[in-house]
Amino acid sequence: MVTVIIPALNEEKTIAAVVKFSYSRSIVNEVIVVDDNSEDATLLRASAAGAKIISSQIRGKGISMKEGVAAARNECIVFLDGDIDPYPDTTIERLAQPILRGEADFVKGTFNRNAGRVTELVAKPLLSIFFPGIAAFKQPLGGMICGRKSLLTHVHFSNDYGVDISLLLDMYLMKANIKEVDIGGHIENKSKTWEALGPMSREVSKAIISKAFPLASSPQHISALQSIEQINRGLQEGLRAHLEHRRLAVFDMDNTILQGHFIDACAQRFGFTAHLQEIREDEKDPIIRTKRIALLLKNLTMDQLLNVVHGIEMVKDIKQVIKELQQRNYITGIITHSYSLIANYVMNNTGMDFCIAHQLEFFEGKATGEVNTPSCFFADPGSLCGHGFCKTNVLQYLCESYQVSPEGCMAIADGFEDRCMIGHAGKGIAFCTKDELLKKIAWKHLEEKSFLPLVSWADAVQ
């Protein structure tokens, strides 16, 4: 006959069902619930379902298991988790039969579940180095086990996440006959939280290494540490490559994506070229200049403005390049001193992800001449460049928003006022510029009106 031991902590919802399920199997004549000082009704529910109750004095699964083994009447002991409901019908039989038939001394149960992160990333690599004989076990950290009482009384039950693997390793080191059986069916197992993964990894690896090195310092120790470090390095590199995949590509709009300057085209269409030129020459403050230029657009309708931008050609391969960059995990967008109405039009026509531009105000479909500048254009104390009003501040804001380092940015622009942004981006690219200094500041310079070379340079950005 079989004793079922269920270590339980705050499992009032499922414990009664697990006890009843255990008693429903003909080979079970004893069910012991070892309560780990639960704060809910676990104890009452288990007792009501007919289980023998042991209240553990010290919290921890290892201690509970040990106390359960000590109290068991049968030689064959099955351990079940108290939080799984329902179990596949034949779980207990499949776990116990190899022992009852004398084919095994210790049985580990496996079932269909989502791959355990600590199992795959920590336990299995370590087992393959130190205990290749049990590296093939599918779920070495699984808690559904069955063993002989005579053996279980001689092993040490650690009181942390390492208990299940310790038990397996002790059995292996005692040369017990170990078997892994599939209990069938799919069991929804609660995944550990991210916070729990750190301690769990530490305790599992500690359990494996302590079993591998009973005499802590040996010449093999260093060599094994090196092996672990190699694995760790590979893992870190892999993780980093995955986590750092996001990169940013920002484009200037006027004379870069558009083969012309929107406000110049507007000036030509609506006849304020001279006035515009005058503002550009007189006004040195970029914020006031932006506001004065916006006033020139007063009373123009949205349609009129959109017609102007519609008349300006875009660089032919922009859509294709944006698509390629996005396939390479780039977030693409526009930073411009033009207006959001126009930048949105360009963004939508090129398939980009965002645009940052000045907000031109409209009332009843007509521009009021007022303009609002997004706060990200302005410097804060942590600003990279310190310029009060600069595209670099926007770039910095985007880097923080998208969690991309400045080295992971590609900036493409043409003008004298873009020098700062080009200088601070990881890879600044000057596009058909007449500014010689911008060419010197930039990492690369595009002479032709084509963005295609960006695709081949995209992978150079870290």
Next chain:
Amino acid sequence: MPCYLNINQSFMNHQSAYKIIVPVRFKKSDRWAIAKSITMANQMQAIIHVVYVVRTKTIFRYHPYQYKEEFALAKKNLIAIKQHYEPQLCKGASIEISILHGNYLHELSAYIKLYKMDIMLIGLSSQYIWSIFRPLLSIHRICRHVHIPLLAIKSNGLAHHFKKIVLPLYMHLSMRQLRLAALLARSFKSTVYLISVRQTGINASVTTKLCQESLEILQSLTTVPVQVLLLEGKYIAKATMHFAKKINADLIMIHAAKEFCMPGWWNKLTNKLIAYVSSIPVLSLSKDSTE
């Protein structure tokens, strides 16, 4: 087999922070480099990586226990360093310790590449002669391998700020150097002094243009105060030293190239860069990787 044993890993939490590497040899001069790195880390909210390289020695093949001992001793010393300096760090800055095993320069450069270090700090012995006999400590050689800025500190170069940064210009424009100057000057609210030596003939216009362009680029990149000066003299290294002393500068930024070696055939032969003679900290960049 090379080994990277990182005793306290928390890199994944600090993806965007600046990273300072301080290779140590457990000598007196290490203290100057670590002390300076603490100042910089507090200022820039950086992570300091104190690294020791257990070098591959033939003797380890025959006496593996000796390697183990060196390894254990290094670990103990590094933990002591961490415990000693950690309380001096402000919020946002942190200190990590690592032991590498293998060829000194190869392991350092691999580590720098792997963890994307931004700057390396080393403490220099006050006696230059030691660096000739210890070629591993040659700034010229380290710069060639590691490709990141290398700040050499002497015992008397422990000013807790970089208020005056001297950037000597010679023959070509280095964007990397200018960017770094802009970054440091912005962080430490410094004044950058762009200096060059007055030359005659064709070189005169080249020097003037170089100074003008550098000034314009610095002003484009940041708002820090910049001064441009053309100095009298034949040698840029000597003129730089003289000028830096005169204005009581806090940092000199140079290329680890022959032009910035002290004058004299012996100095050129032994690559005696300004860093070895200057009491002011000197930041060197490899010339190969300037762009």
